[in-house]
Each structure stands twice: as C-alpha cells, then as structure tokens.
Amino acid sequence: MFACPEPRGGPERLIVMAETRANGDETPALRSEIVSTTVDLLGVAPDDVVLAPPRTVPKTSSGKIRRAASREIYENGTIGARPRVLWWELARLRLRGAVPSLRRARNAAAAVAFAAYAWLVFAVLGLSVVALLPLLPRTRWRREIASHAVRLLARLTGTPVSVHGLDHLPDGPSIVVANHPSWLDGLALAMVLPPSFRFAAGEVLEHEGLSGFVLKRLGTEFVERHEREHGVADTDRVVAMVGAGQSLVIFPEGGLIRAPGLRPFHMGAFVAAAQGGVPVIPVAIRGTRAILRPEHRFPRCGVIDIAIGQPSQASGTDWPAAVAPQRVARDAVLHLAGEPDVE
Numbered sequence: 001m002f003a004c005p006e007p008r009g010g011p012e013r014l015i016v017m018a019e020t021r022a023n024g025d026e027t028p029a030l031r032s033e034i035v036s037t038t039v040d041l042l043g044v045a046p047d048d049v050v051l052a053p054p055r056t057v058p059k060t061s062s063g064k065i066r067r068a069a070s071r072e073i074y075e076n077g078t079i080g081a082r083p084r085v086l087w088w089e090l091a092r093l094r095l096r097g098a099v100p101s102l103r104r105a106r107n108a109a110a111a112v113a114f115a116a117y118a119w120l121v122f123a124v125l126g127l128s129v130v131a132l133l134p135l136l137p138r139t140r141w142r143r144e145i146a147s148h149a150v151r152l153l154a155r156l157t158g159t160p161v162s163v164h165g166l167d168h169l170p171d172g173p174s175i176v177v178a179n180h181p182s183w184l185d186g187l188a189l190a191m192v193l194p195p196s197f198r199f200a201a202g203e204v205l206e207h208e209g210l211s212g213f214v215l216k217r218l219g220t221e222f223v224e225r226h227e228r229e230h231g232v233a234d235t236d237r238v239v240a241m242v243g244a245g246q247s248l249v250i251f252p253e254g255g256l257i258r259a260p261g262l263r264p265f266h267m268g269a270f271v272a273a274a275q276g277g278v279p280v281i282p283v284a285i286r287g288t289r290a291i292l293r294p295e296h297r298f299p300r301c302g303v304i305d306i307a308i309g310q311p312s313q314a315s316g317t318d319w320p321a322a323v324a325p326q327r328v329a330r331d332a333v334l335h336l337a338g339e340p341d342v343e
Helices: 027-042 067-076 086-135 139-156 185-192 203-207 209-217 228-243 268-276 319-337
Strands: 002-004 013-019 048-052 161-164 175-178 197-202 221-223 247-250 280-286 304-308
Touching: 002 067, 013 027, 013 067, 027 048, 086 139, 086 209, 139 185, 161 185, 175 185, 175 268, 175 319, 185 197, 185 280, 185 304, 197 203, 203 209, 203 221, 221 228, 228 247, 228 268, 247 268, 268 280, 268 319, 280 319
Parallel strands: 013 048, 161 304, 175 247, 175 280, 197 221, 197 247
Antiparallel strands: 002 013, 280 304
C-alpha cells in the first residue's frame, strides 16, 4: 500500500499492490475483499488495486516492503515484467562504468596530442626565429620578428590572448613590473607590449646555450639576483638605461616556483625607477600557469589575460621613496592577478 501522485495533478491516490497466484475467475472476489479490508482499516477505499504475480513487490533483505520502489514500478507500468537475466544486467553495469573511463581516456589522448602539436609548432617557429636573428642587424627588427612569431604560435595553438589597459602605458620610458607564474610570461608580454620595451632576466639565463643566445640577440638585460655587489652595479646600469630613454620589463618576484601565489617583490626595479625618475607600470598575467606550470613540460589549452594597471612614480630618489611605488604596484598586481598573497 502506497500513495501515488495524480498524473494530471490533484490529491494523491491510494494504491494497493498485492501478490497473488489467483487465476482470472478468482480475482474479482479478491479485489472486493481487498477493498473491504482497506475501508475497515483506513475508512477510505483505494483508488486502484493491483494484483501482481508472486515476487513482484520489492522488499528489503529483512522482508520489509519497499514502498518507494513499489510506487516506481507502478508508475513505470512494469508490474509483472519479466526480470532481465543476470548476464545482461552485469553487462549493462560494465558498460555503464566503461563510459566514464572511455571519456577520461579520450580527454587524456586529446591532451597528449595537443601538447605534442604545441611543441611541434613552437619548435618550427622557434628555429625559424633563431635562423633569422643573426641576419637582422637591428635589435628592434629582431624583437618585431619574435613578437610576430609568438602571435602566430598563439593563433596556431588556439590560445586567445586579451590585454586591457594599454592606454596606461606612458609615451616616455617606464618600467613594467609583472607577476611571474610561468615560463610563458615573457612570450605573452612580447605579444602585447611595444617592441621598444626591453626585458630584464636573471644572469643565469645568459649562459643557457641556445636560449641564452636568443635572449642576447633580442637585447635582454641580464641582472644579478643573488650577489649584492653585482646587484648594485646592475641597478646603476638599469638607471642609466632608463635615463637614456629605454623602457624595461622586470619580473620582481625573481625565479619561478610551482605553488601559486604572488611572492614578495624585490626592490631593484623600484629603486631604479626612483633614481631614473620614470613611472612604474604594474602588469598582471593570468592563465599562463594553467597552460604551462613551472617544472612541467606539458602544455595545455587555455586563455591568457593581461591587465595593465595605473602607473605610479616615486616622490624622490632614495630608498624610502622607492618603497611607496613598490607597495602600490604589488597591491595592484595582487588585485588584478587573482592569485593568493604569499608575502
């Protein structure tokens, strides 16, 4: 006995389902007896009496009637239906479990295929740029060729790159400071920044074989990040460069780490900006970590978004004056990048 909703709406109906071996001649009397018993017990007559074959009414392992399951087979019209054989039920369960596994295998195969394709495109374009770098006499031409190659790489791999705030870049020299979540950050900025910007990189990269050769031909400025005496000399050199009208791109976090989050900013870029009298432009890069995480060589599909914040400038040339734009720039990058603060 269970309640069943009316298909056309309205109050619920009272259904009585009873198992019986009675034949056709005996069923009218049995139905009448069930109706009478229901009226005696509940004071109302059932809306429907269903006489089902033996072992039709679902029960628990302890013998209790499963009313919800009984209502389900009643609503589905499967009362007395012949049960499926065991091998067919097992086959259905195996097939149902195989679908997610096949879907995961398909996704994994697609990811491997994309990674192989992306590396192939990168190798072809990269070698083409390497072959052209010794032939082009001007650094600006080399940067433009490299920028076009990176844009083509993004297009061929289906990687959308959006940029916001280009109007915040001043006409004169400036220092761009950006977060550094992936090896792709320099490539992403090379696509959207004017070719007049020159990148700064760690001194260790200068001796990295082919990549060191490419960076040097593109006019990368190598700076020391560990030895204090060399670092001071590099800061003086950067000050002279910006004083001569050169714009720079610096990643003040330093090297890459695997864990997400914005790390503390080193002061070198901000001291150089203060002494050179140029503004600091905060830039936040999003999406590169998801495409190619540090310490990984397996690129994935993704979207890159670059946001350029408002410039800030030191009020003086000493160390305390450089601290203010450092804090302003880091807060802006932290807000725009959407990564946790690990300072």
